[in-house]
Amino acid sequence: MPIDGRNIAAVLEESGRLSHMVNDLQELSGAELAGKKVELLPIELGGFLAREADLARPLFVQKGIELALVRGKLPVVVAADEAMLLKVVRNLLSNAHKYTAAGGRVEILTFAGGEENGFLVRDNGVGMEAEHLPYIFERFYRADPSRTRGTGGSGIGLAIVQELVLGMGGRVEVESEPGRGSMFRVTFKIQTSASVRSAGG
Numbered sequence: 001m002p003i004d005g006r007n008i009a010a011v012l013e014e015s016g017r018l019s020h021m022v023n024d025l026q027e028l029s030g031a032e033l034a035g036k037k038v039e040l041l042p043i044e045l046g047g048f049l050a051r052e053a054d055l056a057r058p059l060f061v062q063k064g065i066e067l068a069l070v071r072g073k074l075p076v077v078v079a080a081d082e083a084m085l086l087k088v089v090r091n092l093l094s095n096a097h098k099y100t101a102a103g104g105r106v107e108i109l110t111f112a113g114g115e116e117n118g119f120l121v122r123d124n125g126v127g128m129e130a131e132h133l134p135y136i137f138e139r140f141y142r143a144d145p146s147r148t149r150g151t152g153g154s155g156i157g158l159a160i161v162q163e164l165v166l167g168m169g170g171r172v173e174v175e176s177e178p179g180r181g182s183m184f185r186v187t188f189k190i191q192t193s194a195s196v197r198s199a200g201g
């Protein structure tokens with residue numbers, strides 16, 4: 001097919017998509033953690049996420065989406081690798097931004113449980129059918145390619161998220177409903193003094 005005015009946009013879009021995918025793939029291999037040092041240090045999620053939300057907010061505002069951080073008064077501390085946590089948060093926010101329409105709202109919440117601390121990112125965007133949920137953390141899986149054509153995603157973001165979260169000893173879960181929105185929850189076990197003691201022998 002010759003490149004003309006009608007299909008040049010499609011060609012550009014496709015090559016943009018490919019270069020995104022190459023970047024993502026490099027990220028993913030970087031996230032394999034092979035030989036990579038994972039440095040778990042105490043990070044206070046409220047402050048960390050407040051900074052990330054402030055950085056991301058202009059992009060959300062530009063699309064007409066409200067981005068709110070809901071944090072309690074007490075600090076919520078997790079043992080995490082700062083660079084890895086950053087990628088996790090940015091991937092989740094980028095999805096929330098992509099799959100939420102103008103007029104929508106995205107919330108980041110911190111939570112402190114008995115033995116687990118963490119945060120969640122929830123949106124009131126397009127949501128997903130239940131049948132997709134078991135697969136969305138797999139590489140290249142996209143819940144609905146037609147609906148998201150042109151958004152530049154390659155279905156790698158959540159694979160990276162899961163790899164990084166597991167690499168830090170945490171876990172990530174999703175809840176979603178079509179037309180109502182999605183919620184991604186990232187949970188870290190709290191290092192109790194007992195487990196530190198037993199780890200130390």
Ligand SMILES: Nc1ncnc2c1ncn2[C@@H]1O[C@H](COP(=O)(O)OP(=O)(O)O)[C@@H](O)[C@H]1O
Nearest residue numbers: 095096099142143144153154155156157158182
């Ligand atoms: N916040 C969300 N709302 C609705 N669907 C989502 C959301 N986050 C992820 N998804 C679905 O999960 C799929 C996989 O996500 P991801 O791995 O980040 O790939 P993509 O490159 O498509 O963003 C997406 O294609 C989309 O269908």
Ligand SMILES: [Mg+2]
Nearest residue numbers: 095153157158
């Ligand atoms: Mg993504």
